[in-house]
Amino acid sequence: MNLSAEIGEAFVVFVAAIFTQNILLAYFLGLCPFIGVSREIKAAFGLGLAVIFVLTVTTSLNWVAYHLVLVPLGLEYFRFILFIVIIAAFVQFVEMAVERYSPFLYQQLGVFLPLITVNCAIFGAALFMVIRDYSFLVTIGHAFGSGVGWFLAIMAMAGIRQKLATDRIPRGLQGPGITLILAGLMALGFIGFAGVLQGR
Amino acid sequence: MLASTLISILVVSSIAAALAAVLVVSERFIANYGPCKIIINEERELTVQGGKPLLSVLTAEKIFIPSACGGRGTCGLCKVKVLEGAGAILPTEEPYLSKEERAAQVRLSCQVKVKNDLRIQIPRELFSIREYVTRCTKIRDLTHDIKLFRFQLVEPTTMDYIPGQYIQLQTPAYEKSPAPVYRAYSIASDPAEKGIIDLIIRLVPNGICTTYCFNHLKEGDEMRLNGPYGSFHLSDTQAPVVFIAGGSGMAPIKCILHHMKNTQNQREAVYFFGANVVREMFMVEEMRQFESDLANFRFVPVIAKPQEGETWSGETGLVTQAVQRDVKNGVPYEAYLCGSPGMIDASIKVLNELGITNDRVFYDKFA
């Protein structure tokens, strides 16, 4: 494929990853920190940014590791272990570097890094990259789009929960319960996007 | 088959090992801050290994910054002025620093990490603070919830303190408290008795330190404390003195009275001791002894509401009311107060009404 077609495809994949194939609302990956941290908008913002950053970089690194190391050696089945190891090592390294060189950035998003070290959204994006056989540029579009989609979902959830903060929620549904119901409703909304494309 | 299995294991293990090696090496370079110079008050210079909080660095150099929570960022007492090298204020410090303090570059030393050279300013008094290993040699009941604890100084053996100062007693970790904490108590002993420190401690419901002292501490046990701290002391003038203190607030007053006796101070002094009921009164004999030992000292115990069955012929009502009745012309007096913020505020109001201006009122609020 030539370069401009690849960039075009990367862009399409980017948009799809935000709306029709939202990694959280369509595939339900990365729910754990989503439910736990969406109580406060400030925390959701910091976590969302951290996810965008980690998703984009680690998925790209994983593409390199997969296509330049595992495939030539015929060791594709090791991708599960290798991806996790690369993600964990990268997050550790970034946390260390950010703490040293920018305490401000560390307080804003560095403190969230341990939360998403082994997160199925981050791992899942890398696996999707393999399954759908994306090229490097398309992988970047896919990963960045997934991150932005996740960020959008958690910010929306934080906004909704903020509005609900003073409302009376039935006892059993407080906290995670109502959040899951809301996530389901949001997912229904996003299915609408996929439906639009299907209808065309 | 076997070869490919081995190769695959080898490849993945070596990638993982390589990543681990990268992490270890980068930690050595990134997280390692190297030697850092700390200049204190423009006169003293320390060179320390970077990476640790400023509070622990200073403590290791035997400079004791007050702290009640042991450096965990929950008490807000370890304030130090950092003029250069501290970086931006952290969210963990913000709750404890007022706007004026931030403008003056005051920081929480337990949260500031030493990453590069620093220039700091510490109040001069802190340099004479030492950590003491002591042994508890006597526990004496004063009332149902107040005890006197005597600590023998083991290492170092003497403490130079000004009567009225306090120490920070370290409560070791025990079942109610997983880590050591520090609490402040005024020194109550006679300064002439070198080598011992008396503390008057009142049991506080759910108090970490007082629960330990009342339920676990035994005579012969070792305890640590550091000090002396505080600027509460008797002035150098000859003005007549009003002391107001109740309960464990008697401690610094008693210390000052011993000092007055030791130096044969001739100043007129009256001590108003307030308690709710008669059984909360203590050390009456010692105070009567001071009345005969000192030139011009009166002890006025005040019971708020004597209960049925208690015989009491002295002053009654609130201690502040007794002060109002007793002091005729307040203007020449100096007042020394020790107690809870509420009692101090109420006393200051009464003292002002009697003509004692705020610059002649001294107190130790322990806030």
Added chain:
Amino acid sequence: MKQGPDEQQLDVSLRASTLVAGGFMGDDLRSVTEVIDADAGELFRLGMTLKELASRMQEITDKAAPAQGLWVEIAPGREAQVDETRGSSPCPWRHQGRYFKRITTVRRKDSDEVLRWSDLGMHMIARHGFFEGKGSMFRLEPADLVKMLF
């Protein structure tokens, strides 16, 4: 459930015994937000708002404080007393302000029922809706509070 670092920090602060022996959570295994939500629901069922409850508590403390330890009648059949010890502590929620160690005790004259709160506890109820975890020595059940104070 994964908690953000602020919430983790708060949980640690509340469970640690650095301010009060035994911490503020007692032996309650729930997270802070669960405790707050559960008590908020309870309060709603009782038909009371946090604001009303907190202002009544403050009113009682202010009325009893000048008596410096003596019992003061605050309502028919109820009296209150304020006891102070030296020192102050910050709030586990980490914002400006220190709270003096002042304990207000309220009791019914006709029974043994007694309720206690500290200045810090009152602040945590008023501002954060936190009544402390079950098993904590200073935990106040919203139902008991409403019954005693109103």
